[in-house]
Amino acid sequence: MCGLPLVAWLCSDWYLIGLSTSVPAIAIYIYLWYLPESPRWLLSIGKHEQASKILYKIAEANNKSEDTSVAELNSMLRKLVAKTESEERSKKS
Structure with missing residues (x-):
């Protein structure tokens, strides 16, 4: 919103203002x-x-994929989720 006056000053037509503010939003969408x-x-x-596959892709991007495989992740x-659930159960009781 702070940049809109600058866009309005640079664009001389309402059509260009609408286009210049809509195209970035469409690209992000x-x-x-x-x-x-x-x-x-x-x-x-x-x-x-799916979570382990995404974590493996992140590891590949960081050149750490040789340390673990998707199955190990x-x-x-699964162990982490089981441990978290057991801790939550112990806190409730």
Whole structure:
């Protein structure tokens, strides 16, 4: 909103103002289709395999993929979720 006066000053027509403010929003909306889900959110809804695949892609991007495989990540995530659930149960009782 702070940059809108500058856009209005640079663009001489309402059509150009509308276009210059809409195109970036459309580009961000399209990019959201390619953005992966958060591994933390995927774990919270029980999608362990998808979370481990995304974590493996992150490890590949950081050149750490040789340390673990997708199956190892999946088993670690299942253990982590089981431990977290058992801690939550012990806190409730």
